[in-house]
Amino acid sequence: xxxxxxxxxxxxxxxxxxTDRGPPAQTPKPGAGAQISIRDLSKSFGSKKVLTSxxxxxxAGQFLAIVGRSGCGKSTLLRTLVRLEEPTSxxxxxxxxxxGVGRIMFQEPRLLPWQRVVDNVRVGLxxxxxxxxxxxxxxxxxxxxxxxxxxxxxPSVLSGGQKQRVALARALxxxxxxxxxxxPLGALDALTRxxxxxxxxxxxxxxxxxxxxxxxxxxxxxxxADRVVLIEDGRIALDVDVGLPRPRRRGSAxxxxxxxxxxxxxxxxxxxxxxDRPGLEPGPVEYEKAYA
Amino acid sequence: MKFDAKSLLAFVIPVGLILVWQALASVGLIATEVxxxxxxxxxxxxxLALSGELWTNIGISAWRAAVGLVIGGxxxxxxxxxxxxxRLSERLTDPTLQMIRTIPHLAMIPLVILWFGIDETAKIFLxxxxxxxxxxxxxxxxxxxxxxxxxxxxxxxxxxxxxxxxRVVLPxxxxxxxxxxxxxxxxxxxxxIVAETISASSGLGYMAxxxxxxxxxxxxxLSILIYALLGKxxxxxxxxxxxxxxxxxxxxxxx
Numbered sequence: 001x002x003x004x005x006x007x008x009x010x011x012x013x014x015x016x017x018x019t020d021r022g023p024p025a026q027t028p029k030p031g032a033g034a035q036i037s038i039r040d041l042s043k044s045f046g047s048k049k050v051l052t053s054x055x056x057x058x059x060a061g062q063f064l065a066i067v068g069r070s071g072c073g074k075s076t077l078l079r080t081l082v083r084l085e086e087p088t089s090x091x092x093x094x095x096x097x098x099x100g101v102g103r104i105m106f107q108e109p110r111l112l113p114w115q116r117v118v119d120n121v122r123v124g125l126x127x128x129x130x131x132x133x134x135x136x137x138x139x140x141x142x143x144x145x146x147x148x149x150x151x152x153x154x155p156s157v158l159s160g161g162q163k164q165r166v167a168l169a170r171a172l173x174x175x176x177x178x179x180x181x182x183x184p185l186g187a188l189d190a191l192t193r194x195x196x197x198x199x200x201x202x203x204x205x206x207x208x209x210x211x212x213x214x215x216x217x218x219x220x221x222x223x224x225a226d227r228v229v230l231i232e233d234g235r236i237a238l239d240v241d242v243g244l245p246r247p248r249r250r251g252s253a254x255x256x257x258x259x260x261x262x263x264x265x266x267x268x269x270x271x272x273x274x275x276d277r278p279g280l281e282p283g284p285v286e287y288e289k290a291y292a
Numbered sequence: 293m294k295f296d297a298k299s300l301l302a303f304v305i306p307v308g309l310i311l312v313w314q315a316l317a318s319v320g321l322i323a324t325e326v327x328x329x330x331x332x333x334x335x336x337x338x339x340l341a342l343s344g345e346l347w348t349n350i351g352i353s354a355w356r357a358a359v360g361l362v363i364g365g366x367x368x369x370x371x372x373x374x375x376x377x378x379r380l381s382e383r384l385t386d387p388t389l390q391m392i393r394t395i396p397h398l399a400m401i402p403l404v405i406l407w408f409g410i411d412e413t414a415k416i417f418l419x420x421x422x423x424x425x426x427x428x429x430x431x432x433x434x435x436x437x438x439x440x441x442x443x444x445x446x447x448x449x450x451x452x453x454x455x456x457x458x459r460v461v462l463p464x465x466x467x468x469x470x471x472x473x474x475x476x477x478x479x480x481x482x483x484x485i486v487a488e489t490i491s492a493s494s495g496l497g498y499m500a501x502x503x504x505x506x507x508x509x510x511x512x513x514l515s516i517l518i519y520a521l522l523g524k525x526x527x528x529x530x531x532x533x534x535x536x537x538x539x540x541x542x543x544x545x546x547x
Contacts, residue, residue: 063537082448083446083448084444084447098448100450103448106441110441110442110444112442112459112460112463113541114464114466114538114541115459115538123445123446123451123459124449126450127455154539154540155540156540157543170449272385
């Protein structure tokens, strides 16, 4: 495992911010990150094993990216973090184990078409809040993603990128300690994608939550994450620290080198085309043959 | 609504037809006992309106339609919700309901007359039976086809069962429920016309059949036109409700 040795000492220093060192240690600031510890996690759907005794610890405030082929179990792992899936065996602990610590952003915006933009953001807040208060917080979150002027619009008039920004505002409005991102940029065009990446990086730097990004795009993982984990056949095959300073320059030599090494590992170890689109990726298969 | 040149186009043919009809009737090319002139029908309407007979009959028919719609539609809506939300309830009741659905409800008329005679209960029963199925089926379908990704989002964001129902499932099913309602309104008038024409002692259908006995063709045509107007009115109300509650829908976004 050559890449692991690259692990930079200079890991992004914001990662362990206030919870560890803040003076009033007994009251962690709302919005600060939650630590994740996963012990011996297995998940099966019927007879199909998706995750097999997986161990993973994510320190509070870290930006972790999970990469892997389609069907490798990376999304399932993410969904157990926000309790959309229950583990078949093993334990998943997020923060102090309370519900609602984490928020998830899906690949699709999943906005309620019958609610105005601001009310869609309010979905992320608890119902007990007075209306005026929750509207104010929702407007703050919309301002954060640059869409305050669209608060009164119906979601159907927004562009794809704007919808995902509303979904981001909805995920962030309750100041979660964990933000789970399930390939949220997969459906966006290249330029919007880069804008969204910067936006996510900016709010993460500001709010210091723990972020877990599932993606099939290794370059995206390296542009954003402190650490990249490669999942193969339901277990962790590679764990890389990315010690590059921020803001990272897209297409820099360091990123390129890391990307090449992760991709090499991906194609030499698995050696099979993606589950959900066999035959659609002739390139990678040939690449893999060259290394066989 | 705006009345510009384009929306006026829709009126060209109907108005033209009425003018031609009036002209042909005036010259005597259409016999009065076949089809009286439009003016004669308006006169008949005026006469009946003055005597109060018209309003009484419209009122009675509208009342029967409304009561039947509320009863049949209410039960259909409730069962559609229950069966949409509970698999157990669906397994229990849906096969029976689908079996009953294969009986054309108007085929029940002789039996209904035997059961209830020709008073109000018979007509309300038939209307309720007629409107039940479109509302039941479309409510069920609407709830079943609510985007499961939105439901999952609601669960992930901590919505309670009631929150999930009122904020995700019901609004998502609403377009389909309205389709059912508009379809039901058509069946409602159709059922009522048939029921009132066959057996009644009041109402628009009775007015038409009574006029037929006395060869009052103008009143017969008047009754038919009023039925059409009432149907149009009910449809417009449903359309308006649809617009008011589905303003988020891309199909209504030109507001």
